[in-house]
Amino acid sequence: AQKITQTQPGMFVQEKEAVTLDCTYDTSDPSYGLFWYKQPSSGEMIFLIYQGSYDQQNATEGRYSLNFQKARKSANLVISASQLGDSAMYFCAMREGRRNQGGKLIFGQGTELSVKP
Amino acid sequence: DAGVIQSPRHEVTEMGQEVTLRCKPISGHNSLFWYRQTMMRGLELLIYFNNNVPIDDSGMPEDRFSAKMPNASFSTLKIQPSEPRDSAVYFCASSTPGLPRAYEQYFGPGTRLTVT
Numbered sequence: 001a002q003k004i005t006q007t008q009p010g011m012f013v014q015e016k017e018a019v020t021l022d023c024t025y026d027t028s029d030p031s032y033g034l035f036w037y038k039q040p041s042s043g044e045m046i047f048l049i050y051q052g053s054y055d056q057q058n059a060t061e062g063r064y065s066l067n068f069q070k071a072r073k074s075a076n077l078v079i080s081a082s083q084l085g086d087s088a089m090y091f092c093a094m095r096e097g098r099r100n101q102g103g104k105l106i107f108g109q110g111t112e113l114s115v116k117p
Numbered sequence: 118d119a120g121v122i123q124s125p126r127h128e129v130t131e132m133g134q135e136v137t138l139r140c141k142p143i144s145g146h147n148s149l150f151w152y153r154q155t156m157m158r159g160l161e162l163l164i165y166f167n168n169n170v171p172i173d174d175s176g177m178p179e180d181r182f183s184a185k186m187p188n189a190s191f192s193t194l195k196i197q198p199s200e201p202r203d204s205a206v207y208f209c210a211s212s213t214p215g216l217p218r219a220y221e222q223y224f225g226p227g228t229r230l231t232v233t
Contacts, residue, residue: 033220035220035222043206043227043229044224045208045224046224047221091160093160095220104150104162104165104173104176105150105162105222106162107159107160108159109159110159
């Protein structure tokens with residue numbers, strides 16, 4: 001059965017430092033996608049970054065990068081140069097199947113990140 | 118472009134009442150998803166549609182929940198009768214197979230439902 005695990009309920013980081021949020025997944029489907037979403041206290045879900053299972057390179061989007069280790073089934077989010085506005089809940093999610101098939105997302109329990117000034 | 122639109126943003130109702138949540142996906146998107154978020158269960162998919170057809174409704178809790186998508190620009194999630202344990206934030210999301218963002222699900226702002 002597909003599963004996403006985020007083992008860090010809460011994390012603290014000093015402003016301007018880098019932080020890594022952990023995510024491991026389990027699936028038997030060779031084709032899947034991995035996502036990170038940010039949910040600030042206002043409640044909206046904001047897409048951050050995507051990694052496809054067949055992508056050769058790790059995904060990057062500005063200050064966000066995804067450390068994809070396929071053999072370990074891990075997809076950790078790295079935020080460089082943390083800002084106060086990065087304080088939020090972060091969710092890792094997985095979609096099984098090819099992207100053009102739509103497909104539901106399975107979410108982890110989330111990690112609450114607090115950035116200290 | 119307008120994002121995913123949900124209404125109402127907040128709903129407070131009494132146990133036993135019917136509740137209808139509404140969603141307008143992004144124009145051109147052909148997949149629509151209903152998620153529920155609670156402290157206990159986190160974010161979980163209730164149902165999703167592809168080209169207005171329900172594909173997976175295995176997350177719908179019970180017969181009190183029903184969802185429809187009569188056309189490409191509108192979907193409803195109905196709870197009848199509502200119970201206090203239905204209190205949650207309900208998100209609608211949509212996606213498109215079109216490039217370059219074929220993989221991304223765009224979320225609406227959510228409807229916070231409180232059943233007393």
